[in-house]
Amino acid sequence: MRTEQKLKMLIYMTRSVDENLSLEKRANKARDVGADVFISLHFNGYNKIVRGTETIIRSSDNVNPTQDTALANRVNAAVYGAISAADAKASNRGVKSQGLGVLSDQYLGNTVAPYLTRAVLLETEFIDVLAVDQLLNTGANAKQVRQSIINALGDAILQDLRLNSPQ
16 A cells, blocks of 8 residues: 655745845745745746746755755746747746855755755746736636646755655
8 A cells, every 4th residue: 555645835935025135035934934945936026028938946055955955946937938838939048056145055054964944036927018917916816827837836846845855
């Protein structure tokens, strides 16, 4: 008989109102609650033409780049999959590496240890594109598309937790 491991996922928001928190304070929330996963969730904007989903890991001074990259690949594939299922013009910009402060291991409280916070920054889409605004905000199926993205992101996080939870 096969039994599936049951995992609980607690979600902590770094902010619940429109306030500007420093990159350090955003990552400190993950440190303070002992998070396994930290996702900095964003919407891109550029020139009202470029589209796509991309996920970023910290490029320099990263104590767990392999784990962060694996999480980024899972998150990016899941969110892009949800968006592309609703819009054939969606684009996958892939996983990238940059020196973003919000992903700083120092701010996350990561040290070289067996169980580190895995961290990524997800650029869900380019919200300055009219078609994306319609897809996610004003269109007839916007609520359903947003829910699909949430479900896909949750599934990716749960998969990461299953693969990385201590036995």
